[in-house]
């Protein structure tokens with residue numbers, strides 16, 4: 001019940017932010033983010049790809065050309081923007097409104113699941129990663145670009161102090177322990193690349209044989 005209320009609050013917040021999102025992210029994109037996106041999408045394997053929390057479609061330029069991509073988001077307004085961008089830029093993607101905590105796909109559907117800056121705002125991230133694991137094929141890959149609680153004790157203390165403000169404005173928790181949450185969901189973590197004191201590229205995998 002609490003999860004439903006919080007999820008609805010996150011959806012409304014992103015509906016409100018949608019018209020401003022690209023502008024708000026502009027500096028971060030130019031500063032580092034685009035190169036991190038390229039790095040993350042370079043780790044994708046297979047043909048059937050799910051992007052969770054597509055937002056306004058900032059990952060479109062990095063989609064592998066030969067892939068069959070489905071992308072979901074909680075917020076209709078973010079999806080509207082992604083839809084317009086996909087049409088403008090001729091991007092081949094199926095866009096669907098869906099909650100990461102309750103994915104409406106069959107088990108073992110995707111070769112790779114990708115998310116960039118999403119699981120900081122999913123109310124129950126472990127539940128979300130359990131769903132990611134369920135829809136991933138046996139041996140399938142999970143690629144995450146996420147900010148996590150800093151390993152610098154002073155910065156971590158400051159982030160914990162100011163986290164409620166970040167949640168209120170952007171709906172993002174800056175203090176998530178995402179690697180631990182991925183492990184709690186039963187995925188195995190293969191690599192964690194430290195991009196800076198808070199951003200990590202996490203590569204995880206679902207157990208099982210990789211199908212051809």
Ligand SMILES: C[S@@+](CC[C@H](N)C(=O)[O-])C[C@H]1O[C@@H](n2cnc3c(N)ncnc32)[C@H](O)[C@@H]1O
Nearest residue numbers: 014053054055058073074075078099100116118
């Ligand atoms: C910070 S934005 C990131 C958007 C995009 N991935 C990017 O890198 O620019 C977070 C996105 O996650 C979506 N989101 C948050 N909670 C979600 C959930 N439970 N299920 C699906 N999408 C969710 C939001 O609507 C928003 O579009």
